[in-house]
Amino acid sequence: MTTTTVGDVREALEDGFARQRGELVAHCYRMTGSVHDAEDLVQETYVRAWRAADGFEGRASLRTWLFRIATNVCLTFLEGRSRRPLPSALGQGAADPAREPVQDRAVDWMEPLPDAVLWSEPAPDPAESAATRDSVRLAFVAALQHLTARQRAVLLLREVLAWSAKETADALGLTVAGVNSTLQRARAAMDREAPAQDDPAPVDDxxxxxxxxxxxxxxxxxxxxxxxxxxxxxxxxxxxxxxxxxxxxxxxxxxxxxxxxxxxxxxxxxxxxxxxxxxxxxxxxxxxxxxxxxxxxxxxxxxxxxxxxxxxxxxxxxxxxxxxxxxxxxxxxxxxxxxxxxxxx
CATH class of the missing domain: 3.10.450.50 (Nuclear Transport Factor 2; Chain: A,)
Structure with missing residues (x-):
């Protein structure tokens, strides 16, 4: 019988984190709407995973374990923080161009995500890559900002990462019934926001x-x-x-x-x-x-x-x-x- 040591976990963590980093940044970006915050939170995820290596029992994959940590890091970060909007989501009508625009630096605005941050290296699974690209479209990420942090987490774990209700419940400390009701509310909120279709024409056309x-x-x-x-x-x-x-x-x-x-x-x-x-x-x-x-x-x-x-x-x-x-x-x-x-x- 092979015994997995903390050293083994940390060695696997080094390799797995390098391969999953782009996906983790995308996940934290969807949660926060900020690439700057996402990169900081992914680093925090790595630190927490390194410190908790002796608690990794291999019941789930290393990838699942990292995303579980990252999700909870994001939830802690988002406590007490307001959502990051785009101007058109503030609830005010279109502006008159005759009036001079005035900056508002008090608002934490959404940020654009360079694709090179996520796909500078080939994805290990093309199917996962396609799903990730769709899920960082600006309209989708902007709509997510209208959800509570927990609703975002449940929606992303269930519908982007395709976790089961049980896996999601275990990661977030909820019951399966709680996950299902939260997902229902999140879907209803996303439907109300009805993000505009923003699929662009192919750039190689x-x-x-x-x-x-x-x-x-x-x-x-x-x-x-x-x-x-x-x-x-x-x-x-x-x-x-x-x-x-x-x-x-x-x-x-x-x-x-x-x-x-x-x-x-x-x-x-x-x-x-x-x-x-x-x-x-x-x-x-x-x-x-x-x-x-x-x-x-x-x-x-x-x-x-x-x-x-x-x-x-x-x-x-x-x-x-x-x-x-x-x-x-x-x-x-x-x-x-x-x-x-x-x-x-």
């Missing part, structure tokens, strides 16, 4: 590439009319940490014309930054009075099969975001030409 190239050209030429033509008539435009959001291509055009600091062609550079939450991302650099293009916002762009853009989120927390997406703080056309921007994946 030639029509999508043409659309994104035209989008970049329109911004770099500061051609507002061209930008508006590329937007869906009912486009949604958001700009965290600004609580205002805008609906409709004409309104977005007026917003850009009125409040964008650019004054003409060449003032903006729009640099591909891979994908985030499954949609193309771009770093936007604005030319200052000294002629230097500096980080201004990071855009997530939803291309549709119809050949237009249905949604844009322009994130303004540039210091953290540009570093996370591997973008420089300053864009120099000559210096960057030798390296090139990140590809649209």
């Amino acid at each position: 030639p029509r999508t590439r043409d659309l994104l190239e035209a989008y970049v050209r329109a911004f770099e030429a500061y051609d507002v009319a061209a930008i508006v033509r590329l937007l869906a008539h009912d486009v949604l435009w958001e700009m965290p940490p600004y609580p205002e959001w805008y609906a409709g291509a004409p309104q977005v055009g007026r917003l850009i014309s009125t409040w964008c600091p650019a004054s003409g062609p060449g003032d903006m550079r729009l640099v591909p930054a891979g994908t985030a939450n499954g949609v193309p991302a771009f770093g936007l650099y604005m030319r200052d009075a000294d002629g230097v293009h500096r980080a201004f916002q990071l855009q997530q762009v939803w291309p549709t099969p119809d050949g237009d853009v249905s949604r844009v989120i322009a994130w303004f927390d540039v210091e953290a975001l540009f570093d996370r997406f591997g973008l420089p703080a300053v864009w120099d056309d000559d210096a960057q030409a030798t390296v090139g921007p990140a590809p649209v994946r």
Whole structure:
């Protein structure tokens, strides 16, 4: 009979944690709506697992054990914290673009999740990878923020990780009946939120590439009319940490014309930054009075099969975001030409 020692568990933990890290980050991101918090919570998960190695009896897989720890780490973290919203989820109507937007830094806003954080390495199971990609779509994660922390945990364990009611109950200290009733309430809340379909057109589709190239050209030429033509008539435009959001291509055009600091062609550079939450991302650099293009916002762009853009989120927390997406703080056309921007994946 083979005896499993603490050393054996810790050796397996080192290997298993490395392989499961992307999935754990995705799980904690779904729970919190923040990639920064998710990365911290995954590290805390590892620390707790390391310390509790002598309590691992092998009754469940190491993967299940890690997710159980991660879920409870998230629940502890979320105690007393408010949800992370997007501007359109605050309950106020679309804003008037004639009024100057004002930042609200008191709100902990949702954050975009770079796909490279999760899939820099091939997934061990393609089926698991597909489910994870679907479950980090922004609309889904935003809808989760309307649930209580325990409802999020139950919904994710049961419907994303496909745990049984008994496994979920054991992980969360609930009864099976409690898990089932919590899941029912969570599903009802998600149905009420009815997240908008945000499945983008495939980025490797030639029509999508043409659309994104035209989008970049329109911004770099500061051609507002061209930008508006590329937007869906009912486009949604958001700009965290600004609580205002805008609906409709004409309104977005007026917003850009009125409040964008650019004054003409060449003032903006729009640099591909891979994908985030499954949609193309771009770093936007604005030319200052000294002629230097500096980080201004990071855009997530939803291309549709119809050949237009249905949604844009322009994130303004540039210091953290540009570093996370591997973008420089300053864009120099000559210096960057030798390296090139990140590809649209």
